[in-house]
Amino acid sequence: MTDVKSFFETPxxxxxxGILSWLITTDHKRIGILYLFSILGWFALAIIIxxxxxxELMFIGETIFSPEQYNALFTLHGVIMIFLFIIPxxxxxxxxxxxxxxxxxDDVFFPKINLLSWYLYMLGGLLAIISLFGDGPPDTGWTFxxxxxxxxxxxxxxxxxxxxxxxxxxxxxxxxxxxxxHRLKASQMKWMRIPLFTWSLYATGWVQLLATPIIAIxxxxxxxxxxxxxxxxxxxxxxxxxxxxxxxWMYSHPAVYIMILPGMGIISEIIPTFARKSIFGYKAIVFSxxxxxxxxxxxxxxxxxxxxxxxxAVFVFSLLTFIVAIPSAxxxxxxxxxxxxxxxxxxxxxxxxxxxxxxxxxxGLTGLVLGAAGPDIHVHDTAFVVAHFHFTMFxxxxxxxxxxxxxWWPKLFGRMYNFKTAYLSGVLITVGFMFHYVPMxxxxxxxxxxxxxxxxxxxxxxxxxxxxxxxIMVIGMFMMLINLLIGIKKGAVTDSNPWGGVTLEWQVPxxxxxxxxxxxxxxxxxxxxxxxxxxxxx
Amino acid sequence: MQSSSDHEGSKLxxxxxxxxxxxxxxxxxxLYAVYYHxxxxxxxxxxxxxxxxxxxxxxxxxxxxSFAVAAAITAIQNNSKKIAIILLGSSLLxxxxxxxxxxxxxxxxxxxGIYPNSEKLLESDPGLNIFFGxxxxxxxxxxxxxxIGMALLVWSLVRVKSNHITDQNYVLLENAGLYWHLVDLIxxxxxxxxxxxx
Numbered sequence: 018m019t020d021v022k023s024f025f026e027t028p029x030x031x032x033x034x035g036i037l038s039w040l041i042t043t044d045h046k047r048i049g050i051l052y053l054f055s056i057l058g059w060f061a062l063a064i065i066i067x068x069x070x071x072x073e074l075m076f077i078g079e080t081i082f083s084p085e086q087y088n089a090l091f092t093l094h095g096v097i098m099i100f101l102f103i104i105p106x107x108x109x110x111x112x113x114x115x116x117x118x119x120x121x122x123d124d125v126f127f128p129k130i131n132l133l134s135w136y137l138y139m140l141g142g143l144l145a146i147i148s149l150f151g152d153g154p155p156d157t158g159w160t161f162x163x164x165x166x167x168x169x170x171x172x173x174x175x176x177x178x179x180x181x182x183x184x185x186x187x188x189x190x191x192x193x194x195x196x197x198x199h200r201l202k203a204s205q206m207k208w209m210r211i212p213l214f215t216w217s218l219y220a221t222g223w224v225q226l227l228a229t230p231i232i233a234i235x236x237x238x239x240x241x242x243x244x245x246x247x248x249x250x251x252x253x254x255x256x257x258x259x260x261x262x263x264x265x266w267m268y269s270h271p272a273v274y275i276m277i278l279p280g281m282g283i284i285s286e287i288i289p290t291f292a293r294k295s296i297f298g299y300k301a302i303v304f305s306x307x308x309x310x311x312x313x314x315x316x317x318x319x320x321x322x323x324x325x326x327x328x329x330a331v332f333v334f335s336l337l338t339f340i341v342a343i344p345s346a347x348x349x350x351x352x353x354x355x356x357x358x359x360x361x362x363x364x365x366x367x368x369x370x371x372x373x374x375x376x377x378x379x380x381g382l383t384g385l386v387l388g389a390a391g392p393d394i395h396v397h398d399t400a401f402v403v404a405h406f407h408f409t410m411f412x413x414x415x416x417x418x419x420x421x422x423x424x425w426w427p428k429l430f431g432r433m434y435n436f437k438t439a440y441l442s443g444v445l446i447t448v449g450f451m452f453h454y455v456p457m458x459x460x461x462x463x464x465x466x467x468x469x470x471x472x473x474x475x476x477x478x479x480x481x482x483x484x485x486x487x488x489i490m491v492i493g494m495f496m497m498l499i500n501l502l503i504g505i506k507k508g509a510v511t512d513s514n515p516w517g518g519v520t521l522e523w524q525v526p527x528x529x530x531x532x533x534x535x536x537x538x539x540x541x542x543x544x545x546x547x548x549x550x551x552x553x554x555x
Numbered sequence: 556m557q558s559s560s561d562h563e564g565s566k567l568x569x570x571x572x573x574x575x576x577x578x579x580x581x582x583x584x585x586l587y588a589v590y591y592h593x594x595x596x597x598x599x600x601x602x603x604x605x606x607x608x609x610x611x612x613x614x615x616x617x618x619x620x621s622f623a624v625a626a627a628i629t630a631i632q633n634n635s636k637k638i639a640i641i642l643l644g645s646s647l648l649x650x651x652x653x654x655x656x657x658x659x660x661x662x663x664x665x666x667x668g669i670y671p672n673s674e675k676l677l678e679s680d681p682g683l684n685i686f687f688g689x690x691x692x693x694x695x696x697x698x699x700x701x702x703i704g705m706a707l708l709v710w711s712l713v714r715v716k717s718n719h720i721t722d723q724n725y726v727l728l729e730n731a732g733l734y735w736h737l738v739d740l741i742x743x744x745x746x747x748x749x750x751x752x753x
Contacts (some may be wrong), residue, residue: 127568201561226571226574227578229575230575230579238692241692245691248684255685256681257590260586260589
């Protein structure tokens with residue numbers, strides 16, 4: 018199949034070449050690559066900011082930043098990681114590149130809108146950069162809580178505008194994916210034949226449509242408050258600040274499922290491929306994705322147990338929070354059961370996926386500590402919360418993203434990275450991760466508040482240790498990224514199916530040609546049927 | 556959107572987008588519901604200061620314009636380009652009339668000192684401040700949507716004129732129409748909440 022020209026060599030639309038062939042492209046694969054490099058750039062920046070925060074916290078008192086600078090830095094770290102990395106990363110990169118191929122389509126349904134989403138993403142990023150200058154970067158934390166976000170003199174309006182535009186971009190991507198799955202999947206591709214990664218993006222798309230407009234209106238209201246002083250959230254003038262928190266979390270809690278669902282989709286692809294075994298509970302995983310989408314939209318107020326809600330509300334939201342843990346657990350058990358008696362072949366993607374299962378489980382279980390109304394009062398707004406959501410967001414989504422990078426990298430570029438370096442960096446990241454966040458669980462339980470520039474002497478040891486973990490982890494991540502980038506140029510050339518995967522993207526050449534499929538894709542009755550693979554190898 | 560020949564899919568995409576618009580205004584209606592519960596008496600007092608005549612007039616105007624857009628689609632299906640252009644033009648005219656009315660209404664309120672952060676509102680009951688705050692935010696955002704909808708109608712009009720929208724390929728016009736109906740429908744909710752039931 019080497020005689021087929023890859024999409025790198027065939028610009029679409031065909032009349033452009035060079036840089037224009039990328040900037041005006043409507044090819045979903047090229048847009049995926051555009052996203053890949055812009056998102057990785059932001060990711061690297063936010064990693065460094067995060068490292069600086071940890072270095073500041075290693076010692077009592079002012080180490081490298083003033084309190085104001087520290088407030089700005091943790092806000093930037095949160096805003097960039099959430100709006101510019103975690104939410105768009107997996108859908109925009111792998112969703113764009115892999116989803117149309119997995120359903121047997123040539124492209125997404127609205128290719129031009131797809132490109133528009135990328136430009137909106139870049140515009141949002143640009144605004145975020147501009148907000149650093151002038152009145153100075155925002156210092157509200159990524160939650161933009163009123164009344165501080167309305168009264169502070171920093172560039173909150175610009176940052177909010179950036180978040181608004183980024184929300185619009187992710188919404189358009191969601192519309193694109195849902196329409197693509199409904200209208201462009203190959204005629205043989207019945208709903209129960211769709212690969213799980215695509216299913217997870219389908220569920221994510223619906224959450225994005227359901228939730229993103231709420232954050233859009235909430236952020237607009239904060240801007241209106243800053244410009245016109247209406248008083249909708251100002252208790253002196255009849256407003257209710259808790260209502261802001263409700264509106265904010267009505268989006269931002271479902272948003273954590275926007276972040277984690279695509280990651281779960283990646284893991285559901287990797288585990289069966291390297292266990293050489295059909296995934297356990299395909300339908301259960303599909304329905305748990307949809308259940309997470311529904312139930313995850315109804316638990317937002319568990320972020321607000323201490324903000325003055327009624328006890329009834331606290332009880333209801335605590336109960337719902339426990340219910341949403343069930344579908345996540347279904348997935349974890351299904352992955353483990355898939356590995357059971359499988360013919361496991363170790364590889365970097367599987368290594369990252371296994372780390373994911375462990376770290377995500379810790380994150381999920383500590384989430385129950387926070388979801389229960391009693392213990393939450395004790396650990397609310399402490400380092401425990403920070404450790405918990407980093408275990409889910411970074412140990413979960415982040416590791417799934419790394420696993421996805423290693424899994425699909427040969428498909429994206431047709432070349433393999435160095436395995437040894439990939440394993441080594443994976444070990445460094447995981448070990449650093451544990452050293453970084455486990456101490457935060459402990460000092461959090463002891464009462465170390467989050468978002469504080471300074472702390473009491475009893476928290477020094479934990480913060481000091483976490484700093485070392487952060488350094489190890491960051492070294493590991495840059496090692497991993499550099500290894501991947503070197504792989505593009507110097508890696509060994511791979512064939513269309515280096516892992517022995519069975520979903521459609523492994524039937525097309527690496528990198529795929531412009532129209533994805535050289536011949537009509539052969540769609541199986543069941544997406545994870547490895548029997549064909551075993552027959553071939555006999 | 557024109558690049559695909561699957562009109563059903565294009566419309567599906569538009570419906571999904573409309574759904575996000577409903578959620579956007581839904582957030583504001585949540586605010587309305589909560590504050591109405593909290594300040595029922597002030598909301599009633601505030602509602603009586605709004606002019607039901609202008610509200611009704613604008614409702615009628617929007618209903619007529621929605622009809623005109625729907626009729627324009629039928630006209631295109633029957634290949635009568637001229638009638639379609641006239642109908643689209645008249646719905647645009649209705650959009651303008653709506654905005655003019657809104658302008659008169661708002662500037663009247665400004666004259667009597669009712670606008671966000673005005674002294675009169677600061678001195679009056681907090682509930683009244685919230686009521687008019689919501690009034691300006693909701694009708695203002697709706698006004699922005701009217702302008703976006705009119706832009707879509709203008710674009711469709713140009714495409715009809717240049718024969719890009721024909722009886723075979725009118726999905727763009729249909730989608731613009733869907734958007735316009737949604738803007739109309741949101742007004743149908745705003746109108747009773749601010750002008751009628753209070």
